[in-house]
Structures are given as structure tokens and as C-alpha cells.
Amino acid sequence: MTVTLLFFFYHFFVIQCATVEERKKFNLHENRKIESVSENRLPAIRGRSSETVHSLKTWFPTNVLECMSWECVCDHVEGAKWIKKTCHMPGGTIMRKEVRKEYRMLTISEKRIYRRAFLLANKPGGIYNILSNAHSDSSLSPAAHNGPHFLPWHREFLKRLIIGIRLIEENGKYPFASVSLPYWDSSLDDHMRERLNISSTNSVLFSPHLMGSVVKGILVDGDFAGFVGNHGHTRRELDRFGRKIGLLKRQDVERMVNSYNITGVLSAAAGSSRECTKKLPRNALELLHGNAHVWVGGSMKLTRNATNDPIFVLHHSFVDMLWERWRKKKQNSKERESQWNDMTKCYSSHHKSSAVMKPFGLLTGKDGCSNKYAEMTSYSPIPKCHSFCRSKYLYCHEGYCVSRLKPNGQCRIINRIDPCYRSKCTARDGHIGYCKPYKTLQSIRDTKKSVRQKTSKKQLRLETCFNMHECCNFWGKQGECNKRSNAMSEACPLSCGVCKAKTYNNRDDCTDRHFNCEHLRKLGGCKTSYPFMAENCRKTCGFCSRRRNQNCLAPPSVKQILHSKKTAKQARVKLRSLFT
Structure with missing residues (x-):
């Protein structure tokens, strides 16, 4: 069917x-x-x-x-x-x-x-x-590239x-009716080249955990391992040209969104004369998009093979997002549907506003600028550092959420922040090392009795059993774990015996249970996440002068328990990237 x-x-x-x-x-x-x-x-x-x-x-x-x-x-x-x-x-x-x-x-x-x-x-x-x-x-x-039709044509493609x-049907049902296309913000990966001075190929995106790694140019693992498109297996040659060609930079993205006019966005990328080429902005959106194609290489490098790599859809979804950001910032509703690049001598007749976007029926280039597309699709922005980046694949660096580095890839530690995913950077602060997987580290430590203290620190980094409120122990002694088992198991898993702490003593009133308390304090967590910090970061936040149960003189109300349960779920989402 x-x-x-x-x-x-x-x-x-x-x-x-x-x-x-x-x-x-x-x-x-x-x-x-x-x-x-x-x-x-x-x-x-x-x-x-x-x-x-x-x-x-x-x-x-x-x-x-x-x-x-x-x-x-x-x-x-x-x-x-x-x-x-x-x-x-x-x-x-x-x-x-x-x-x-x-x-x-x-x-x-x-x-x-x-x-x-x-x-x-x-x-x-x-x-x-x-x-x-x-x-x-x-x-x-004929109008998919090298002119003003580039953006509206690919927007219709994605739609x-x-x-x-x-509308894929299986046994009379539509299991994918709620699916949305994802996008790939390549500026998250370019950050490591610009700020850490290591290749973006070390991003966790290009690892078995996400979009896969390659062996002899062939995609061998990841979410689309062994993918075969219209032109055979997916091929990649990541970062083949070194510093000459890179991914989209955050500065280029912001410059495009904030300053370009319609000629720079719906650009005549090919140009038909020197005059046209001179007037073309150096960072025109179609040209910027081309850098990522060349950087990924392999199938993505040539237009006729580009769709052979599943990352093609993610990349063009991001380009479409940038275009929509610019439209909302620089144009009103009427201008979005009426403005066009009028330098007609700089592009072929296929790219005129009234030209049909073949092979999409009778839709013209102007139709591809309709506001109706935005009514069908919206974009979820990249989270900010104050929300803990909300992904185990991202971390906060220099005020921005950026990609973590893959295990066994190169790494560099800046300001004592380890950027590796499910691994530990072996370098000293400011130097280049590599991301050593946790299992490898553990096997080395187990053979050396003199490094038991380091093993304890490793375990501390992986600790996941935390109460979400400073009154959890008091509530547990009052029998609340039995009275309100569902809510209490979410808010107070340690006190209710749902999990067991491996790296700290629950009776100690002046200790940091969470491995990253100092970082959380700098983000304002001692105030904004007081219940959690008063339980798990007492030393860093300066809460040791009073006991935990000092403000817990009465059993919790139902409202208080439910609030703690909700806070627990939110905290797990925020802190998930820090637990791995």
C-alpha cells in the first residue's frame, strides 16, 4: 500500500x-x-x-x-x-x-x-x-541553482x-503524520575550528551516535549507515580542503540575517558578467550554503549527487531557516511576497520572478515567496546556555551552545570545560589531546591501585542519583514515600530508595554532590534552581550554615509535592548533558 x-x-x-x-x-x-x-x-x-x-x-x-x-x-x-x-x-x-x-x-x-x-x-x-x-x-x-529561484525552489522541495x-500509509494508518524535517546548524560545528583550532570533523554529529562516520569515504555507521540513494552509497570526504573551505560561521550567519538586502539574499550567484560578480555579496546565502556542500564532500560536492547524502535535507532545512529569519527581520508581510532581485541581466530567464519553478507545476518564483509556507512550517531555535543547552550533544562555550566532540576524536580544554561526549579529554587546559572513551579510562585505572582517587572522580562525573529538594530526607522520614509514592519517587528518588548514590553520603550536610556545582553557580543556579542546589550544591552555594530540614517543619502539601515532581522532570532535561 x-x-x-x-x-x-x-x-x-x-x-x-x-x-x-x-x-x-x-x-x-x-x-x-x-x-x-x-x-x-x-x-x-x-x-x-x-x-x-x-x-x-x-x-x-x-x-x-x-x-x-x-x-x-x-x-x-x-x-x-x-x-x-x-x-x-x-x-x-x-x-x-x-x-x-x-x-x-x-x-x-x-x-x-x-x-x-x-x-x-x-x-x-x-x-x-x-x-x-x-x-x-x-x-x-533549470532554476534550482545559481539565481534568485534557489531559495524558493528548495523551499518547495522541502514542502x-x-x-x-x-502521508506514507501503513495498513490504513499514517504513522508519520506528526514527523517534521530536522535541520543541521553547521555553525555549531564550525565553532571548534574557529575557537578550539581543531577540525570540525571531530564533532559528535559525524560519529556513530548521529550522522555517522566514514571508512574509505563510505558511510558505515550512524543513523543512516549504508544509505543508498539514486547514485549509489553515500560518500563523504569531510574537510578535504582544510582552512580554505569551512562550514557556516556564526558571524556570517548573523551578518546575513542582519544586514543583507534582497539582492544579497535572492542573489544571482553565478553572475553573467564582471559587473554582476562585483555586486554579488561575498557571503551571499547561496554561496555560503555551497561551502558546506564542499566541506562535506563526496556525494554532497556535486549537484547531481547531493541528495545521495541524508544530510542534504538537514542542510537545506537550515538554509531555509536562515532565509525565514531574514524575511521576518527585514521585510513586512507584503514585502515578503512582492520583493525580488531586479538585476535581471545578471541571471537567466529561468530565475525571473514570473518564471515557473520547474518541475513544480505552475508555481512561479514569486509564489515560492508566499507567506503560506511559514503557516505550514516553523523552526525551533538553538537553546541558550542558561537552559543548559537541553541536549547531551551540546555544551556551553563562550556564551553559546556548541557541539560536543566525538569519542576518539581530537579535543582541546578551554577554561577547564571538557567538551567530549561520553569520553574525557586527555589534554591539559589549552592544549590538544583526544577524547578517551570512559570504558578505556576505567580499564586503565583498574590496573593501577594508586589512582583510586581519580576513579572516584570519574564515578562522580557519572553520578545520576539526586534528590530534587532539600526537604526530601525529612519528607521520607514522615512516610511520604508511601503516602504519595508516584510523586515522591520523581521528586525524591534517593530518599525513597528508587536509586542509590554511589559517590556521596546522604547524611552529609555540607558537601557538593553534583560534579558541576561551580558551573551551575556561575549560571545563577543557587537562586533560580534553589531547591535542587540547596540539596546537591550546599558547599558551593554557601548553604552549610543551616541544616537541610531547617525549613521543613511540616509534611509537604499535595501542591508542593506536584511542584517538586514537575521541577524534577525539568531538571533532568536541563542536566542530562552534564550527566554524560
């Missing part, structure tokens, strides 16, 4: 959306027999026609991929109901506005379901397989991809 539906997507994407003249120009690579496919499998909205289409104001979709709202998509699904800005799909799943997150911010379940959906979409006849063919062939997509993914 899944393959059948995706095959119909191909039919409407390439054939139904085109005029008769355009269809003759299409090069259907895989000799698909489209004549036998019924044209009624993906019906248009009831009672509507699209025969005379000139703008989005009078334009109605002839198939689901042309929809410009999730309500329209919902209307195409038999048995689905649109209620209060959400689509209730057959099988019980919910489809609503897409929210794109940085890949390192995805939960385990979000990452797992996206991976599964993407692999299905990549199968022959799947929506990603179809879109990849269009991207690879310049005769099908059709997520619609196709969400």
Missing part, C-alpha cells in the same frame, strides 16, 4: 503538475509506465479547478503535493477530519503545523521515527526518490518532501 501511494505521488508530481508543452521536455529516467496510472487516486479538492492558474490567490491544488496548507492536505486524506488547526488522521495520529528542530535536539523517539520515514521515502517510487531525480537533472529543474512523508 505504501509503495502504491508513493508511486502515485510520482505520477502527479512529474506529469499532472505540468502543462502539455512542459511534459514533452521531461526526461523520465527510469522508463516508468505512467499511462496506466489512474488520475483519480489523488483527487483535487471537491468542486475546484486549476485550469487557469496565474497566482496563489486564485490557485487551487490539483493534487496533495500542491497544497499550501495542512488543512488542504487533510482534505485529501479519506477519513481525516480538520479540527482546531489539527488533522485527525485515520488510525488516531495527529497532523499539525511542522516544527523543525536541530538534529541534535531530537528526542530518541523523534530521531527513530524520522529515520524510518526517510528510508521509506527513499525507496523506488518514494517521494524523496522522485524529488532527488528532479534535483539531479538540470533539464528538469513536498514533508507532505509525502506524512
Whole structure:
């Protein structure tokens, strides 16, 4: 059923959306027999026609991929109901506005379901397989690159991809109706090259834990190990050109968002004369985006093969995010849909505002600037340091959340902050070392009795059993663990016996139980997270002058317990990156 539906997507994407003249120009690579496919499998909205289409104001979709709202998509699904800005799909799943997150911010379940959906979409006849063919062939997509159509064309590409993914059907259900495309903020990885003076290839993103590592140029592990696209296995040649070509820098991103005009954003990247090339901003968005393609290398380096790497979607999702940030900051609602790069002599006729974005039916470049896209998709920003970066793959450095380093990769410690993921940097402060995995460290320490103290510090770093309130011991003695077991087990797991502390004595009233108390204090945790800090960082915060139970003269109220339970969940999210 899944393959059948995706095959119909191909039919409407390439054939139904085109005029008769355009269809003759299409090069259907895989000799698909489209004549036998019924044209009624993906019906248009009831009672509507699209025969005379000139703008989005009078334009109605002839198939689901042309929809410009999730309500329209919902209307195409038999048995689905649109209620209060959400689509209730057959099988019980919910489809609503897409929210794109940085890949390192995805939960385990979000990452797992996206991976599964993407692999299905990549199968022959799947929506990603179809879109990849269009991207690879310049005769099908003459305006996809080197001009103002670049951004709107890829925005439509991503829109059709997520619609196709969400409508993958399995046994009459739509298990991917809530999936969103993630993005890759490569400035998080460029930070280590700029500030730590080590290659961005050491990022945890390019490790078995996330987007995978390569052996002899082939992707061998990670979330998309062994991925095979339209042009064979995914290949990468990370950072082949050293300091000459890098990823997007935070400074370049902010400069683009804050200062560029429409000519710099919807740029004529190729240029047709010296005059055009001189007027082109050095950090035009299309050119900046190209640096990441070259840096990743392999499949990503050439346009015809770029979609062969799953990171292609993440990268272009980030580029689209930057464009939307600029639009909201520099343009009002009307300007977003009307302004265009008017230097027509600097780009081909395919990039004019009125030119059709082939092969996306009758949509023009101006249509690709519609505000309707923002109504379908939003972006979750990268978290700030004050929220503990909210990801075990990120850490705070120089006021910004940046990527951690992969085990066995190079590392450098600055201001005594260890940047390694599930490993420890072997270097002294300011020097270069490598991230030694914890298991390797433990085996070395076990063979040397003289380093027992270091082993204790290693265990302290991995301690995960903490009470979330200074009154937990008092409440436990009052029998609250039995009276309110569910709430107390969340707020006071140590006092209620849910877990056991390995590195500290629960009776000690003047000690730092958490390994990173000093860092938390600098972030203002002694005030903003008082209950947690009064329990676990008493020495650093100066709370040793009074006993823990001094303010715990009465059993907790139900409201107080529930608040502690909520605080416990929030604290675990905030501190998760510090426990690993």
C-alpha cells in the first residue's frame, strides 16, 4: 500500500503538475509506465479547478503535493477530519503545523521515527526518490541553482518532501503524520575550528551516535549507515580542503540575517558578467550554503549527487531557516511576497520572478515567496546556555551552545570545560589531546591501585542519583514515600530508595554532590534552581550554615509535592548533558 501511494505521488508530481508543452521536455529516467496510472487516486479538492492558474490567490491544488496548507492536505486524506488547526488522521495520529528542530535536539523517539520515514521515502517510487531525480537533472529543474529561484525552489522541495512523508500509509494508518524535517546548524560545528583550532570533523554529529562516520569515504555507521540513494552509497570526504573551505560561521550567519538586502539574499550567484560578480555579496546565502556542500564532500560536492547524502535535507532545512529569519527581520508581510532581485541581466530567464519553478507545476518564483509556507512550517531555535543547552550533544562555550566532540576524536580544554561526549579529554587546559572513551579510562585505572582517587572522580562525573529538594530526607522520614509514592519517587528518588548514590553520603550536610556545582553557580543556579542546589550544591552555594530540614517543619502539601515532581522532570532535561 505504501509503495502504491508513493508511486502515485510520482505520477502527479512529474506529469499532472505540468502543462502539455512542459511534459514533452521531461526526461523520465527510469522508463516508468505512467499511462496506466489512474488520475483519480489523488483527487483535487471537491468542486475546484486549476485550469487557469496565474497566482496563489486564485490557485487551487490539483493534487496533495500542491497544497499550501495542512488543512488542504487533510482534505485529501479519506477519513481525516480538520479540527482546531489539527488533522485527525485515520488510525488516531495527529497532523499539525511542522516544527523543525536541530538534529541534535531530537528526542530518541523523534530521531527513530524520522529515520524510518526517510528510508521509506527513499525507496523506488518514494517521494524523496522522485524529488532527488528532479534535483539531479538540470533539464528538469533549470532554476534550482545559481539565481534568485534557489531559495524558493528548495523551499518547495522541502514542502513536498514533508507532505509525502506524512502521508506514507501503513495498513490504513499514517504513522508519520506528526514527523517534521530536522535541520543541521553547521555553525555549531564550525565553532571548534574557529575557537578550539581543531577540525570540525571531530564533532559528535559525524560519529556513530548521529550522522555517522566514514571508512574509505563510505558511510558505515550512524543513523543512516549504508544509505543508498539514486547514485549509489553515500560518500563523504569531510574537510578535504582544510582552512580554505569551512562550514557556516556564526558571524556570517548573523551578518546575513542582519544586514543583507534582497539582492544579497535572492542573489544571482553565478553572475553573467564582471559587473554582476562585483555586486554579488561575498557571503551571499547561496554561496555560503555551497561551502558546506564542499566541506562535506563526496556525494554532497556535486549537484547531481547531493541528495545521495541524508544530510542534504538537514542542510537545506537550515538554509531555509536562515532565509525565514531574514524575511521576518527585514521585510513586512507584503514585502515578503512582492520583493525580488531586479538585476535581471545578471541571471537567466529561468530565475525571473514570473518564471515557473520547474518541475513544480505552475508555481512561479514569486509564489515560492508566499507567506503560506511559514503557516505550514516553523523552526525551533538553538537553546541558550542558561537552559543548559537541553541536549547531551551540546555544551556551553563562550556564551553559546556548541557541539560536543566525538569519542576518539581530537579535543582541546578551554577554561577547564571538557567538551567530549561520553569520553574525557586527555589534554591539559589549552592544549590538544583526544577524547578517551570512559570504558578505556576505567580499564586503565583498574590496573593501577594508586589512582583510586581519580576513579572516584570519574564515578562522580557519572553520578545520576539526586534528590530534587532539600526537604526530601525529612519528607521520607514522615512516610511520604508511601503516602504519595508516584510523586515522591520523581521528586525524591534517593530518599525513597528508587536509586542509590554511589559517590556521596546522604547524611552529609555540607558537601557538593553534583560534579558541576561551580558551573551551575556561575549560571545563577543557587537562586533560580534553589531547591535542587540547596540539596546537591550546599558547599558551593554557601548553604552549610543551616541544616537541610531547617525549613521543613511540616509534611509537604499535595501542591508542593506536584511542584517538586514537575521541577524534577525539568531538571533532568536541563542536566542530562552534564550527566554524560
